Amino acid sequence: xxxxxxxxxxxxxxxxxxxxxxxxxxxxxxxxxxxxxxxxxxxxxxxxxxxxxxxxxxxxxxxxxxxxxxxxxxxxxxxxxxxxxxxxxxxxxxxxxxxxxxxxxxxxxxxxxxxxxxxxxxxxxxxxxxxxxxxxxxxxxxxxxxxxxxxxxxxxxxxxxxxxxxxxxxxxxxxxxxxxxxxxxxxxxxxxxxxxxxxxxxxxxxxxxxxxxxxxxxxxxxxxxxxxxxxxxxxxxxxxxxxxxxxxxxxxxxxxxxxxxxxxxxxxxxxxxxxxxxxxxxxxxxxxxxxxxxxxxxxxxxxxxxxxxxxxxxxxxxx
Numbered sequence: 001x002x003x004x005x006x007x008x009x010x011x012x013x014x015x016x017x018x019x020x021x022x023x024x025x026x027x028x029x030x031x032x033x034x035x036x037x038x039x040x041x042x043x044x045x046x047x048x049x050x051x052x053x054x055x056x057x058x059x060x061x062x063x064x065x066x067x068x069x070x071x072x073x074x075x076x077x078x079x080x081x082x083x084x085x086x087x088x089x090x091x092x093x094x095x096x097x098x099x100x101x102x103x104x105x106x107x108x109x110x111x112x113x114x115x116x117x118x119x120x121x122x123x124x125x126x127x128x129x130x131x132x133x134x135x136x137x138x139x140x141x142x143x144x145x146x147x148x149x150x151x152x153x154x155x156x157x158x159x160x161x162x163x164x165x166x167x168x169x170x171x172x173x174x175x176x177x178x179x180x181x182x183x184x185x186x187x188x189x190x191x192x193x194x195x196x197x198x199x200x201x202x203x204x205x206x207x208x209x210x211x212x213x214x215x216x217x218x219x220x221x222x223x224x225x226x227x228x229x230x231x232x233x234x235x236x237x238x239x240x241x242x243x244x245x246x247x248x249x250x251x252x253x254x255x256x257x258x259x260x261x262x263x264x265x266x267x268x269x270x271x272x273x274x275x276x277x278x279x280x281x282x283x284x285x286x287x288x289x290x291x292x293x294x295x296x297x298x299x300x301x302x303x304x305x306x307x308x309x310x311x312x313x314x315x316x317x318x319x
Contacts, residue, residue, distance in 0.1 A: 004030075007040040032190065035278075042273060110137035110152055117265050117288075119244065127161035128168065131244055133187075134264035154264060155187040157198075157241040175224045176205040184216075185241040189260035191278070196221040198240040206230040223257075248286045248294070255280045255302045259316070262298070265291040267312060274318025277302055 003026060004010045010027055017023050031037055114120050114136050122130040124140070126147055132138055136154025147163070151172040160168045162181025170177040172186050175193045182200025186193065195204055195216065202216040207228035214222055214230070219237050224230040239249040243261075250258055256278025263270050265288050272278055280302040286294035292314070299306045299316050307315040 007037070010041070035190075042271070111140045113137045114154070116267060126163060126166070129159045131157040131159075131241065133157075133243055136264075151186055151188050153188060155185070155243065155261070157183070157185045157244060159183045160200075173226070174207065174228070178203040178205070183240075187257075187261065189257050191254065191256045191260065192226065193224045194221065194257070195224075196235050196240045198237050223253075243288060246288050248288050249284075250286075251283050252281045253283070254278060255282045255298060258282045258298055259295070262286070262288075262291050262294050265289075266295065266314070267291075269313045270295065271313070271315045272317075273315055274304065277304055277316065277318050 004013050010030065013023060014027060031041060112120065112122055112130075112132055114132050114134055117134050119134065120132040122132060122138075124130065124147075125142065128147070130138065130149070133155035136156060137152040138156060139150045139152060141148035141150065145166070147166050147168045149158075149168075149170050151170060156170075158168075158170065158179075160179050160181050160183070164180055168179050168181075170186055172188045172193045175195070177184070177186065177195055179200065179202050182202055183198040184200075184202050185196045185198065187196075195202065197216045197218055197220050199218055202220075204214045204216055204222055204224070205212070206214065206222070206224040214232065216222060216232075219234055221233045221235045222230055223233070233251075235251065239247075242249050248258075248261060256272070259270060259272060259278070282298055282301050284297060284301070286297060288294070295314060295316070296306055304316045304318055307317060309315055
């Protein structure tokens with residue numbers, strides 16, 4: 001079967017082959033390739049009104065819904081019957097073709113990984129230590145010339161043992177970070193790769209295809225977009241890797257980046273619906289043991305409405 005190229009083609013293929021594991025994995029890869037793919041998929045699901053066409057696979061897991069409950073969790077926001085039906089349809093569609101796919105898809109093996117809300121401390125063979133954040137995956141690739149690791153997903157804080165003859169290199173979505181001995185944080189999201197330095201000096205190559213490096217020192221940070229463009233910033237070292245203590249501190253960061261991080265702590269699916277929402281700037285400190293409250297605060301900051309569709313699905317919407 002030829003691999004689908006458009007959201008509508010994926011929809012038909014997935015409905016015809018619901019048990020095809022490879023197809024699910026291919027869909028996940030396609031969905032993650034570009035923001036346009038994700039937006040096209042949501043629009044397609046909503047257009048097809050799967051609520052009326054398909055019985056959802058996870059109906060038995062839903063909490064009882066009544067027409068007297070206010071399904072909006074944004075203060076002061078009400079949902080009329082029309083909107084409630086609209087978002088319920090979206091929830092059913094997404095639960096069938098997003099929750100099932102993303103929770104069951106094999107995202108590939110890794111040397112170390114974590115689950116939702118889970119942190120993990122890893123001692124490496126050279127004396128370095130890695131703190132792996134929730135929903136993260138890491139591979140180790142040490143050679144005779146250098147100590148290499150690859151962050152495949154999520155976030156990690158590195159405390160690197162100094163070995164002059166063997167540089168320590170981190171690869172994260174095309175960005176290379178090189179050090180001898182230092183401490184720094186790497187956060188890999190759907191939108192960009194962020195590096196923040198707590199101690200020492202870090203050399204960052206935003207685009208691996210070029211020879212240009214950015215030198216970061218204590219308190220420096222850099223955000224590298226998927227196209228290789230980047231922006232430097234300053235951050236208090238007290239806030240670097242504050243997530244290890246249950247705090248998430250951001251200063252003028254895109255809402256999409258913030259939501260991507262909070263998703264790792266939220267026990268369910270978070271959908272963002274609306275042009276421009278993810279690009280709006282957000283600042284604040286959020287408690288990671290209360291991701292639902294943190295997501296509410298982000299929604300208020302960017303002027304969005306939040307809809308709790310089911311206990312495990314939250315929609316952040318521009319309208």
